[in-house]
Amino acid sequence: MERRSALKTMAGAVGGLISLPAWATGWTPETVSLSRQFFSPQQEAVLAALTETIIPKTDTPGARELNVYQFIQKVVADCYDKASQTKFQKGLDTADELAKKSFGKSFSEGEPAQQAAVLTQMSQSGDPDLKAFYSMVKGLTIKGYLNSEYVMTNLTNFQFMPGHYYGCVPVPAKTGTKSD
C-alpha cells in the first residue's frame, strides 16, 4: 500500500515535471494493434506528423518511426471518455485546418518548419480547447516515446530486475548534471 501511494504523492507534488518511474509504463508497436480503426486516415496522418514534429528523428528515431501515433490512438480509443475523444478528434481536424490556412496543404504534407510554425501557433492559442488538445497530444507523445521498447531498452537504462536497492549512492555524472 505504502510505496505506490508515496510515489503518487511525489509525482503529484511537483505536477508535470516528474514522471512515474519508467518501468511502470511502456509499450511496443506489436502490443498496440488496434481492435478497430478509431481515427480517420486523414486524422491518423495528422497525428503521425504531429508526433514527429514534437519528437523528430535526429541521430535516433523520431516518434513517427516508433509508431507513437498508434500507441496514442489506442489509448485515446480505449482509455478516454467520449468527451475527451471528441475533443481529441476535433483537435486533429483543427490542426489540419490551421495548416491549410497557413501553408495551403494538409498538416502531414508540410515542411518541418511549416509544421513547427503551426504547432507554435497552437501552443499559444487563445482557444482553450485547442490549447488543451496541444498539451494532450504532446503529453501522450512524450509518454509514448519514453515508454516505447526502443527508448527503454536502447536509450535509458531500464532494468526489469534490479535485484538490489542501495539507499545512498553518489549522484551519477550523467543524470546529475543540469541540462543547461
Add this chain to the structure above:
Amino acid sequence: MSYFNIDAQAQNTYDAIVIGSGISGGWSAKELTGKGLRTLVLERGRDVRHITDYPTTMTQPWEFEHRGQLTHEMKEANPIISRCYAFYEGTHQFFVKDAEHPYVQEKPFDWIRGYQVGGKSLMWARQTQRWSDFDFDGPARDGFAVDWPIRYADLAPWYSYVERFAGITGNKDGLPNLPDGEFLPPHEWNCVEKHFQKEVAKRYKDRHVIMGRAAHITQPQPIHFQQGRAQCQHRTICERGCPFGGYFSSNASTIPWAAKTGKLTLRPNSVVHSIIYDEQKGKATGVRVVDTETKQMKEYYARIIFLNAAALNSNLVLLNSTSRRFPNGLGNDSGTLGKYVAFHNYRAGISAEFDGNLDSTTDGRRPNSPYIPRFRNLYKQETDFLRGYAAGFTAGRATKTNQEGFGADLKNNLLNPTLGGWHVGSHMMGETIPKESSYVALDSNLKDPFGIPQLKINIGYDDNDDKMVKDYQEQMTEMFTAAGFTNIRLRDDHRNPGLDIHEMGGVRMGKDPKTSMLNKWNQLHAVKNVFVTDGASMTSTSTQNPSLTYMAMSARSADYAVKEMKKGLL
C-alpha cells in the same frame, strides 16, 4: 437414509474443512494437513497456481496495451475496485469486479476483494508487524471494546513460528510497542530516511522511525528453499504474482506445502453457502456449497471447520447459517454477530521536499519502506481521541525533465533528465473504534448470483477518526518541519471506509459469551468445532497491518483444534 446418501456422505467427508484459501485459510490448511488431518479447502474463486497462473508477471512495461492504464470501459464498469491503488492493467485479473459480486452499501464502503485460490495474499502489500500488549490491553484500559481474551504472550510463539516459515524482513528495534520478530536482514535505508530517523530520535524519546517489516525473503533460509522459494529480486511488481516466491503468498507457500502432505483436497469454484448445524450432536457437521460452474448445491462433512473467508465474508457465512437453535446466525447467542466491525483509516497523508543530501541518490528498487509505530496514547491517554495511528514514511528522488517546447531540443531534454530534489511522504494508518452501530447484515431481498443473500454494509467514520486525522497531520507537520522538510502539503482524501482493505470484526473474540462470539482459541463459544481465524475474529483493530496476526492465530488455533480432537473433545 438410503445407501446412496450414505455413500455420498462418506465420499464427501473429511477430517477438517477450511473455508477460503487466502492468507488465513492457507495457514489453517498447512497446519491441519501437517498434523495429519485430511483437509478439504473450499475456495469460491478459480484456481491460481504458483507461477503458471501469473499472466503478467514477466510482462515488460512496453508489452502492456495501455502501458498499465485501465481502459475507460473497465473504469466505468468498476467504480469501486478502480479506486484501489493496486488495480491496474497488470493486476485486474486478481480483483473482484464490481458487477460480479454485488453487495449493499447502506453507507459508502469500498469492499476490495480477491476471489481466487490465494485470496488477497497475491496482491497484498506485505507489511507485517506484530501486535504488542499495548494493543491487546488497550480495550480493557480505555474501555472502547470488550477485553481481548488473549495477550501478546499467547501469540508470541506463533508469530515466531509463522515468521520463520513465511520469511519476514526487518530490523530488531527493541520497541515495547512493536515487538521484534524472527527477521531476515532488513532492507536498506536511504540517506534522507536516515536523516529523518535521526532528527525524530533527537527530539522525541517515544517516537521512532524504523525500517518496515515485510514478507520478503531478503536472505533465503533452508525452509524457504524447501518451499521452492528464492530470494526477492526487487522487481516491485509483486501484486502481479512473483515467480521467485520472493514474497509470501498462499500460492507460493502454504497451499503447495499443504498439498505435499497428500492430505489436501483443494476445491476451487466452490462458494460456501452456510455451515450445517446438527441439533442432536450440538455441533457443526459440514457445509453447503454452491458449485460456481454447475450452480448446484453440494454438502461436505467434517469434524472441524475453519472459517477463513476474509472478515466480512466470514460474517456473511455465519449470518447465513441459520437453524432452529441459531435463528440469527451460527453461534450468535450474544447477538453480536455482524456488529462491532472496524477498519483502518488511511485517509490522511503528507508530502514535502528536502534540499539536503543532494550529492547522493538511490539505486534499484525496494519493495518496502520505513514505518513509524504508534506513539499516541500509549502509556497514558494524552489526547481527546481514543487510540492512535501508525504511519508509513518514504523518501526518494525522482528524475526531472524539462518538457518545454517541442522538436530536437525537447527530445534531447527528454533523454537527458536531471535528478530532482528529494521528496518525502507519509500516510496514516489509524485505528478505528469498533462500535455496535458499525455492522454488516444480510439483505432480506437481494441475492447474489449464487442465490446467497447479499451483504449489507453499514460502517462509517466518526468524530474520533476526524480528530485522529487532525492530530496525525499536526504531529507529522511538526516532525517534518523539525527535520527541515519544506513545502509541506497535507492531504485528507476522505476515501470511503474499506479502501484501506483492513476491515475487521463482527465475530469478535472475548471472555464473555454474552458479549462475544469466539473464545480465546478463536472457537465459537456455542459451537466448539467451528473456528474463525481471519479478521472477523478481531476484537479491536490496532494500527498494525493485520495479516501477520491472522497467520499466527490460524496456526495457533489449528494446533489447539487438533489437540482437542485427539482428546476426543471435538
